[in-house]
Amino acid sequence: MHKEGERLIPINIVDEMKSSYIDYSMSVIVSRALPDVRDGLKPVHRRVLYGMYGLGVFSNRKYLKSARIVGDVLGKYHPHGDSSVYDAMVRMAQPWSLRYPQVDGQGNFGSMDGDPPAAMRYTEARLKKISDEILSDLDKETVDFQNNFDDSLTEPKVLPTKIPNLLVNGTSGIAVGMATNMAPHNLSEAVDAICAYIDNREITIDELMKHIIAPDFPTGGIIYGYEGVRDAFHTGRGRIVLRAKVSFEEIGNRNAIIVTEIPYQVNKAEMIARTAELVKDEKIPGIYEIRDESDRNGLRVVYELKNDAIPNVVLNLLYKYTALQTSFSVNNIALVHGRPEQLNLKDIIHHFVDHRHEVIVRRTEYELKKAKERAHILEGFMKVIGSQESLDKAIAIIRHSANPQEAKEGLIAEFELSEIQAQAILDLRLARLTGMELDKIRAEYEEIMALIKDLEDILSNEPRRYQIIKDELLEVKEKYGDERRSEIDYSGGEMSIEDLIPDEKVVLTISHAGYIKRTPLSEYKVQSRGGVGNKAATTRDADFLEYIVSATNHQYMMFFTEKGKCFWLRVFEIPEGSKTAKGRAVQNLINIEPDDKIRAYIRTNDLKDVDYVNSMYVVMVTKNGIIKKTSLEQYSRPRVNGINAIEIREDDQLLEAKLTTGTSEIMIATKGGKCIRFPEEKVRAVGRSSIGVRGVDLSDGDEVIGMIVVNDIENETVLVVSEKGYGKRTAVEDYRITNRGGKGVITLNITDKTGNLIAIQSVTDEDGLMIINKSGVAIRMGMDDLRVMGRNTQGVRMINLKNNDEIAAVAKVMMDKEVEEETEETVENNDEETQNQAPLESQEDTLNKNEEE
Numbered sequence: 001m002h003k004e005g006e007r008l009i010p011i012n013i014v015d016e017m018k019s020s021y022i023d024y025s026m027s028v029i030v031s032r033a034l035p036d037v038r039d040g041l042k043p044v045h046r047r048v049l050y051g052m053y054g055l056g057v058f059s060n061r062k063y064l065k066s067a068r069i070v071g072d073v074l075g076k077y078h079p080h081g082d083s084s085v086y087d088a089m090v091r092m093a094q095p096w097s098l099r100y101p102q103v104d105g106q107g108n109f110g111s112m113d114g115d116p117p118a119a120m121r122y123t124e125a126r127l128k129k130i131s132d133e134i135l136s137d138l139d140k141e142t143v144d145f146q147n148n149f150d151d152s153l154t155e156p157k158v159l160p161t162k163i164p165n166l167l168v169n170g171t172s173g174i175a176v177g178m179a180t181n182m183a184p185h186n187l188s189e190a191v192d193a194i195c196a197y198i199d200n201r202e203i204t205i206d207e208l209m210k211h212i213i214a215p216d217f218p219t220g221g222i223i224y225g226y227e228g229v230r231d232a233f234h235t236g237r238g239r240i241v242l243r244a245k246v247s248f249e250e251i252g253n254r255n256a257i258i259v260t261e262i263p264y265q266v267n268k269a270e271m272i273a274r275t276a277e278l279v280k281d282e283k284i285p286g287i288y289e290i291r292d293e294s295d296r297n298g299l300r301v302v303y304e305l306k307n308d309a310i311p312n313v314v315l316n317l318l319y320k321y322t323a324l325q326t327s328f329s330v331n332n333i334a335l336v337h338g339r340p341e342q343l344n345l346k347d348i349i350h351h352f353v354d355h356r357h358e359v360i361v362r363r364t365e366y367e368l369k370k371a372k373e374r375a376h377i378l379e380g381f382m383k384v385i386g387s388q389e390s391l392d393k394a395i396a397i398i399r400h401s402a403n404p405q406e407a408k409e410g411l412i413a414e415f416e417l418s419e420i421q422a423q424a425i426l427d428l429r430l431a432r433l434t435g436m437e438l439d440k441i442r443a444e445y446e447e448i449m450a451l452i453k454d455l456e457d458i459l460s461n462e463p464r465r466y467q468i469i470k471d472e473l474l475e476v477k478e479k480y481g482d483e484r485r486s487e488i489d490y491s492g493g494e495m496s497i498e499d500l501i502p503d504e505k506v507v508l509t510i511s512h513a514g515y516i517k518r519t520p521l522s523e524y525k526v527q528s529r530g531g532v533g534n535k536a537a538t539t540r541d542a543d544f545l546e547y548i549v550s551a552t553n554h555q556y557m558m559f560f561t562e563k564g565k566c567f568w569l570r571v572f573e574i575p576e577g578s579k580t581a582k583g584r585a586v587q588n589l590i591n592i593e594p595d596d597k598i599r600a601y602i603r604t605n606d607l608k609d610v611d612y613v614n615s616m617y618v619v620m621v622t623k624n625g626i627i628k629k630t631s632l633e634q635y636s637r638p639r640v641n642g643i644n645a646i647e648i649r650e651d652d653q654l655l656e657a658k659l660t661t662g663t664s665e666i667m668i669a670t671k672g673g674k675c676i677r678f679p680e681e682k683v684r685a686v687g688r689s690s691i692g693v694r695g696v697d698l699s700d701g702d703e704v705i706g707m708i709v710v711n712d713i714e715n716e717t718v719l720v721v722s723e724k725g726y727g728k729r730t731a732v733e734d735y736r737i738t739n740r741g742g743k744g745v746i747t748l749n750i751t752d753k754t755g756n757l758i759a760i761q762s763v764t765d766e767d768g769l770m771i772i773n774k775s776g777v778a779i780r781m782g783m784d785d786l787r788v789m790g791r792n793t794q795g796v797r798m799i800n801l802k803n804n805d806e807i808a809a810v811a812k813v814m815m816d817k818e819v820e821e822e823t824e825e826t827v828e829n830n831d832e833e834t835q836n837q838a839p840l841e842s843q844e845d846t847l848n849k850n851e852e853e
Contacts, residue, residue, distance in 0.1 A: 024176070025175070025176035025177060028175050028176045029175040029176065029177075029178065029335075029340055030335060030338060031043050032044075032173075032175070033173035033174060033175035033179075033180070034173055034175055034178075034180055034333060034334060034335050034340055035166060035171045035173070035180070035182075035334050035335065036158050036334065036335045037166060037334040037335060037336050037341075037343065037347075037348065037351040037352070037355075038158050038161075038351060038352065038354075038355035039134065039158050039159040039160075039161045039165055039166075039355070040161070040164070040165030040166030040167070040169060040171060040334075041158075041159065041165065042171065042173060043078070044078055044080075044084060044085060044088045045088055045092060045102075046155075046156065046158070046159060047073050047077040047078045047085075047155065048069070048073055048085060048088055048089050048092065048103070049102065049127070049131060049134060049135060049159065050077065050135075050138075050155055050156055050159070051069060051072045051073035051076065051077060052069055052103075052125075052126070052127050052131075053127070053135050053138065054072065054076070055068070055069060055072055057069065057125070057126040057127055058126065058127050058132060059104060059126060059127050059128055059129040059131070059132060061126060062126070063104075063106050063124035063125060063126045064124060064125065064126060065120075065121065065123075065124055066086065066089065066105075066107075066120035066121075066123045066124060066125050067120040067121045069089065069125060070082050070085045070086050070089065070120050073085050076148060076153055076155075077148050077149070077153070077155045079149045082120070086117075086120045089103055089125065090105070090109050090110060090117045093105035093109050093125060094109055094110060095218060096112050096218050096219050097218065097265075098169050098184070098218060099168055099169055099170070099184035099185070099186075099187075099216060099217070099218045100130055100163070100168055100169055100187060100480065101128055101130075102127070102128055102130065102131045102134065102169075103125050103126075103127065103128060103131070104125065104126050104127065104128045105123060105124070105125050106123065106124040106125065107122055107123035107124055108122070108123065109123065112219075112262075112267070112268045112299070113267060113268050113269035113270075114267040114269060114270065129479075129480075130163060130480050133161065133162040133163050133476055133480075134159050134161040134162070134163055134165060135159060135160075135161075136160065136162060137160045137359065137363050138156065138159065138160055140362070140363045140366040140367065141362055141363075141365075141366045142160040142358075142359045142362045142363045142366070143156050143157060143158050143159065143160050143359070143362075144156070144157045144158075145157065158355070160359040160363075161355075162356070162472050162473070162476050163187070163476060163480075164187075164190050164191070164194060164348075164349070164352045164473075166182065166334060166348055166352070167184075167185045167190045167212075167348055167349075167352070168184060168185050168186070168187045168190055169184050170182040170183045170184035170185070170215070175340075178333055178340055179331060179333070180331055180332070180333040180334065181328070181329055181330060181331045182330065182331075182332050182334070183215035183217070183232070183240065183328060183330050184215060184216060184217060184218060184264075185212055185215055185216050186212070186216035186481075186482070186484045186485075187476070187477060187480055187481050187482070188477050188481035188482065188484075189211055189212040189213060189216070189484065190212055191473045191474065191476065191477040191481065192211040192212070192477075193208045193211035193212040193345075193349060194349050194352065194353060194473055195470050195473060195474070196208060196211050197346070197349045197350070197353060198353060198466050198469060198470055203346070205233055205234050205344060205345055205346050208233070208345055208346060208349070209230070209233055209345070212233075212345065213484075213488065214226070214229045214240075214486065214488050215229065215232075215240060215328070215330075215486065216484045216485055216486050217242065217263070217264035217328075217485065217486045218264065218485065219261060219262060219263065219264050219266075219485075220245060220261035220485040220486055220487075221242050221243060221244060221245060221261045221262060221263045221264065221485075221486050221487075222242070222243045222244070222245055222261075222486065222487045222488070222489050223240055223241070223242060223243075223486055223487070223488045223489065224241040224242065224243045224325070224489050225241055225489070225490070226488065226490050228240040228241060228327075228330070229488075231330075232330035232332070232345075233344060233345040234344055234345075235342075235344055236330070236331070236332035236333075236342045236343050236344045236347070237329075237330060237331050237332070237342070238329075238330045239327050239328075239329050239330070240327060240328045240329075240330060241325065241326075241327050242263035242264060242325065242326050242327065242328055242486075243263065243319060243324065243325045243489070244259045244261060244262045244263060244324040244325070245259065245260050245261035245487070246258065246259055246260075246315060246324070247260070248311050248584070248588055251302070251304060253307070254288065254304050254305055254306075254307065255305045255309070255311050255588065256302050256303060256304045256305060257302075257303040257305065257311060257314065257315055257318070258300065258301070258302055258303075259299070259300070259301040259302075259303070259324065260298065260299055260300055261299060261485075262299065262301075262323070262324070263323065263324070263325070263326045263328075264326075264328060265326075265328075266323045266326060267323075268292070268294070268299070268301070269292075270323075271322060271323040271324070272290055272292055272301065274322060274323070275287075275290060275303075275318065275321075275322045276290055278321055278322065283317075283321060284314065284317045284318065284321060284322075285306075285309070285314075285317075286305055286306050286308075286309030286310070286313065286314040286317075287303055287304070287305060287306070287309070287314060288304045288305055288306045288309075289302075289303075289304040290302070290303050290304075291304070303318070308594045310587055310588070310591060310592065310594065311587075311588045312587075312588060312589065312590065312591050313591050316591075332344070332348065334348070336351060353466075353469065356469045356472075357465060357466070357469060360458075360465050360468055360469060361459065361465065364455050364458045364459055364465075365459065367451075367455055368452060368455040368456065368459070371448050371451050371452050371455060372452060373420075374444075374448055375445065375448045375449060375452060376418070376420065376421065377420065377421060377424045378441055378444060378445040378448065379421070379445070380415075380417050380418070380420075380421025380422070380424055380425060381421075381424070381425070381428075381441050382441060382442065382445065383415050383416075383417065383421075384411070384415055384417070384425050385432075385433060385438060385441075386438070390415070391433065393414065394411060394414070394415070394425065397410040397411055397414060398410075398411075398426070404426060407426060408422045408423065408426060411425055411426075503552050503553050503554045504520065504521075504552065504553055505520075505521040505550060505551075505552055506518040506519060506520055506521060506550070506551055506552065506553060506571065506576075507519050507520075507521055507548065507549070507550050507551075508547075508548070508549050508550075508551050508557065508571065508574060508603070509547070509548050509583065510547040510548075510583075510586070510601060511582075511583065512772070512808075512809065513585075514585055514586045514587065514597075514598060515582050515583035515584065515585055515586070516574055516575075516583050516584060516585075516586050516589070517574065517575060517576065517577030517581055517582075517583030517584065518551075518571060518572075518574045518575070518576055518577070519576065519577060519578065519579055520576075521550060547601050547811065548811070549601070549603050551571045551603050552571065553570075553571050553572040554570070554571065554572070554606055555570075555571045555603055555604065555605055555606065556568055556569070556570055556571065556603070556604045556605075556606070556607050557569045557570075557571055557574065557601060557602075557603055558601070558602040558603075558604060558618075558635065558657075559586065559590060559592075559598045559600075559601060560598070560599055560600040560601075560602070560620065560645055560654055560657040561592060561593075561596040561597060561598050561599060561642075561654065562596060562597050562598075562599045562648075562653035562654050562655075563593070563596045563648055563653070563654070564620075564644060564645050564646040564647060564648040564654050565592070565596065565642045565643065565644060565645060566635060566642060566643055566644075566645035566657075567590040567591075567592065567642040568590075568607075568635075568638040569589060569590065571603075573589070574589065575589075586598055590642065591641050591642065592642070599653070599654050599655060599656065599657070600620075600654070600655075600656050600657035600658075602618065602657055602658070602659050604616070604632065604659060607632075607635070607636040607638070608636070610633075612632075613631070613632045613633040613635075613636045614631065614632075614633050615661070615662065616631075616632040616659055616660070616661065616662075617629050617630065617631055617632060617659070617660045617661075617662055617680070617685060618630050618631075618632055618635065618645070618657055618658070618659060618660075619657070619658050619659075619660050619664075619666060619680065619683070619707070619709065620645065620646050620654055620656065620657045620692065621654075621655055621656050621657075621668055621695055621704055621707040622646070622648065622652045622653060622654050622655055622692070622704070623652055623653050623655050623703045623704055624649070624651075624652040624698065624703065624704070625668070625670075625694060625695050625696040625697070625698045625703075625704050626646075626649075626652065626691065626692045626693070626694060626695060627666070627668070627683055627692055627693060627694070627695030627696075627707075627740065628646050628683070628686060628690065628691070628692025628693070629660070629680065629683045629684070629685050629686065630645070630646075630685060630686060630687065630688055630690075631685050632659070634687065634688045635688075643688065644688060644689055645657070645688060646688075646690075646691070646692055647689060647690065647691045649691070655704055655705075655706070655707070656706055656707045658707065658708075658709045659709075660680050660709050661711065662680065662681075663679075663680065663681070664680045664709045664710060664711050665677060665678070665679055665680065665709070665710045665711075665713070665732075665737075666678060666679075666680055666683070666695075666707060666708075666709055666710075666740075667707065667708050667709075667710060667718065667732075667735065667760065667762075668695050668696045668704055668706075668707045668744070669704070669705055669706050669707070669708075669720060669747060669757055669760035670696065670698060670702045670703060670704055670705060670744070670757065671702055671703050671704075671705050671756045671757055672699060672701075672702040672750060672756070672757070673720075673722075673746055673747055673748045673749065673750035673756075673757050674696070674702070674743060674744040674745065674746060674747065675718070675720070675735055675744050675745060675746075675747035675760065676695070676696045676735075676738060676740070676742055676743070676744030676745070677732070677735040677736070677737055677738065677744075678737060678738055678739060678740045678742075679737065680709075682739060682740045683695070683740060693740070693741070694740070694741040695707075695740055695741065696740075696741065696742070696743070696744055697741055697742060697743050697744075699743075705756075705757055705758060705759065705760065706759055706760040706761075707760070708760055708761060708762040709762070710732055710762055713732045713733065715764050716732060716762045716763070716764055717729045717730060717731055717732065717762070717763055717764065717788055718730050718731075718732055718734075718735065718747070718760065718761075718762060718763075719759075719760070719761045719762070719763045719769070719783070719786070719810075720747050720748050720757055720759065720760050720795070721757075721758055721759045721760075721761075721771070721798065721807060721810050722748060722750070722754040722755045722756060722757050722758060722795070722807075723754075723755030723756050723757075723758045723806045723807055724753065724754055724755035724801060724806060724807075725797055725798055725799045725800065725801045725807060726748070726753075726754040726755075726794060726795045726796065726797055726798065727786070727795050727796070727798040728748065728786075728789050728793060728795030728796060729763065729783070729786050729787070729788045729789065730747070730788060730789065730790065730791050731788055732762075734790065734791040735747070735791065745791070746791070747760075747791065748793075748794065748795055749793065749794045751794070753794075754794060754795070755806065758806075758807055758809075758810070759807075759809070759810035761810060761812050763783045763812060764783065765783055765784040766783070766784075767782075767783045767812055768780060768781070768782050768783065768812070769781050769782075769783060769810060769811070769812060770810070770811040770812075771798065771799055771807055771809075771810055772807070772808050772809045772810070772811070773799075773801065773805050773806065773807055773808060774805060774806050774807070774808045775802075775805045777805075779799055781798070781799075786798070
């Protein structure tokens, strides 16, 4: 039964649900989950800042208990749970959550491991210096205020911020039917972009991106690839891939992956626990131990690897399965005039500039109003106390009045004052009536009149207002701008990284044990032959530099392994090292199998140059005499795990790979002292996976030791060296041209005295030679010392070997004439032994530019 006088209105429940739910969702969208495009704040953050402003806890005052701040915000502006306010305030104080934190917290405010902050009764807080800029001019009627929840107070609808907060701190929120996820950016870059927009409203997003390059996350990390960034800036949506910042180290005798920065919003402890699980389930093999060595100096997570693990392979698995690589999906949705909109980079900047412009107009109007009010009062003063006579008159009026009201009316009538002016006269202290004070009043009046003129000029002069916006922004940049933390790895995506790396000359060195590095050519000084050399690469025991070649950053380095696989690195991807650095193990740079070994290195020009790759060939030879020729074009699409270059049969291995022009001549030498010469045309080019054809017919127990490619028959000569130090140079013509697959002709009479043949090189008088002994001594000699002789001879002793030492390898070195002239340095030394046997260390230093044919 319903009571008398009540009216019941029947409502369809579906309609009621619809309208109520829409009301609810609009309320969530507008007053909870989405930021305002102007100040980049959601209501709770705005209320925290305004509450702290009200309590006066500025950056130069003492800290106040968090509970006190939270209580104030709750009681005055934000009628929700206390945790909602405290959690918001805590996040505003965390340097790993906000790129530019707004609250300065004292006490435990949580950690990157997801530890909770201490309860609010234990912690204290105050505003950060940068928040003063967000709240500045709030008292000058620059923004609209609204009633709070119980209409007892007012609160600002938006803050008059000088900081482009939405851009620099980003935000994320889930509303009803929509969400937002905005990335943080670097303040200095953002200011530059905004200034560029103010200077040119027609500026394109691509031009803005020259200033604001990419998001900049508080936790650093590496933005992998640029496509997502471009999408986000152009459309307001995009997926940005973030990677941890990683380096390799050797700890004891193990390789280790060291992480010093992790992606934004990743919980470090959870990431480590999850990785440990994957290791236990054998999803990620190769990890021996994981340690978190982070301390107050910074983050450091160590993944120690098992001895047979390849760091690069493990790292790729970590990227694939763990939070070392995550993605940040940008979705720029913010409230524009109270309605949610998706915004691109230029929209965000445009709305911020409009907001700043409005704030400056309103601030100027407020200051003008105040200045005019003051001027009005000063005019009254000057009327009344401007001369002795009028002052006496005024005093008489006041003294003879029965009450203040009568005195006020008397003054108004006598001096034609306004109510306000008369009241101000009555409020004057007697001290203000002295002559000195009168001069002060006149000076103040002049100052105020100048100020009024200036403020009126600002209001009537739009370009000047925009100049003020720029000046204030540049001041903010000066005070709070910093370096960007997130690096960008353009090679991860489509953008060409070559644009960012100068194509300068470098020297690549690879040691016998496979340590590789690149060094700027300028680091090398040249010595004359016979110099002692100064200390160069610190290599490991019995290691020596085997392959030295000059290159430029944009060229490619190809690696061929004995199992017939081919890998690539761009020259600029090879780690840079000083002349004395050991370099990095090649296995750590490419995903080579543990039991495979690199046999040949080829430096090629840009593989993206179609004419070049179609005119060059790779010729390979195996230990068992198989030869194979493939167009370089087949190798122009690098893959991370390498590709098959040649199919290797049982008990055979790839020995050598060379770059040819299609018209070169090939010479293959065997251990038993035989050598065959035939034109490259005799080998037809085949596909990558083929097995090749017979290059030389080997007798029992013989095997191939090397191959050379001859392009200039006139000037090049053939050098062969045997294990026990015998060698000789012979003209190419002495070896007659035969068909491929023959037995070849004798190149060196092999005897017990000479030992087996160990190396074949094509040399000219200009070349230098590096002979490396098994005992680790490296001897350098010039080819002009060695005369050209007949083919079927025993050759001459090239170096003296002591106590059964043998030659391990022979490398060719070419000098760069230009550099030689610039830094001619001669080391006088008459000791015969030293002249011939420069110690191992000198070897890298004594060369400058070496070309591999």
